[in-house]
Amino acid sequence: MNAATDSTPRAQRRLAPEVRRRQIVLEAARLISAAGFNAVSLADIADACGIRKPSVLHHFPSMADLLAAVLAHRDELSYPVRREVEDFADPAAVNEVFRSTVEHNQQQRELVRLYVVLRAEALDVGHPAHGYFLEREQRALDGFARALSWKPKPMLAARELYSFWTGLEALWVADPTVDMLEVWDAFAERFFTIS
């Protein structure tokens, strides 16, 4: 059961700080996306990395800092939509940009699940990610409204689209057999038509 010699300090393999940090962030993201931040402990993350609790805290001062790093990591990987969207005034082109993002997200189960799970958890004002999602949600809605400026009420349309978008991701996370693109197209066929 014990790989090393008994009752002696483990000859632990050392990793370069940036490599270890990356490993910790990846494992934390995996665990948190599965069960939520509140359900993951420092010990869980340390175990997943094959190190001890203080070693994790050596790289990240506290659990909250680690969560921040996970969110930052998530932002880096997220599909860069916003810039493009703003440039389009044509509904069909806007649809295509959103649609390709859905297509992209369908290959990123863990990342989408991380978002869905943390977003709900972070509704609590005391949650360490509360502010993050507060700001992020506002920015997303503003971006949507800008991309939908050809609609009579852009912010209303943005809320409608954002509701459907996040709801679809939540449904897909709960049931991976759902084809997000198919449902998206059903919605978009009406939503992006100027009647």
Added chain:
Amino acid sequence: MNAATDSTPRAQRRLAPEVRRRQIVLEAARLISAAGFNAVSLADIADACGIRKPSVLHHFPSMADLLAAVLAHRDELSYPVRREVEDFADPAAVNEVFRSTVEHNQQQRELVRLYVVLRAEALDVGHPAHGYFLEREQRALDGFARALSWKPKPMLAARELYSFWTGLEALWVADPTVDMLEVWDAFAERFFTIS
């Protein structure tokens, strides 16, 4: 600071079991809807009721049992839609039934938030409410599909509607200033029109 005589057992007011049970369920629902099941402790609930931890466990054998009672309580209070919906084949009538439910839910912040928060938390297979939401989601989709049997692809339409529905509730929980009815109408105007 101590209301009763010092160092003597508190002369605790007793309540009839059904009254106390009801109080515990209500307080637990309130706390869980605010922060999620994982973030609420037995002590939190006991404090909210003005009793001790073992007294809570006297009425509910474990935290999981208490959560089950909270979910059962939630089901009792939920708006009875399904029966009615099945009787309508007219899209406008179906819309009206859904719409009135949105209207009703807009007066039930805590209940809606309880649903939104627990649904995400329960994505984890190990969560005590995982099975509850698995079954509930399936039943909801089936009910929606039946109410949308006039659509070319009822289950696809059901997924679309359910995505929008739950997404709208999540958006509203995060930002109460959103008028759910307004967003609903924007969506429904297109969704319930046979083009």
Added chain:
DNA sequence: GGCGCAACCTATCGATCGGTAGATTAGCCG
């Protein structure tokens, strides 16, 4: 008015929580 049921209490359990202190040693650099 006193007796018994049970709602409530105190005290405590072992496990686990996030986090700290300080020793050990791997691995690079001169």
Added chain:
DNA sequence: CGGCTAATCTACCGATCGATAGGTTGCGCC
């Protein structure tokens, strides 16, 4: 090859977790 930096370790902290054991007492019922 010897010495320094720092990645990792062991050991431990006080708090809190859900749960159990067993005592106390409010209160309804005869």
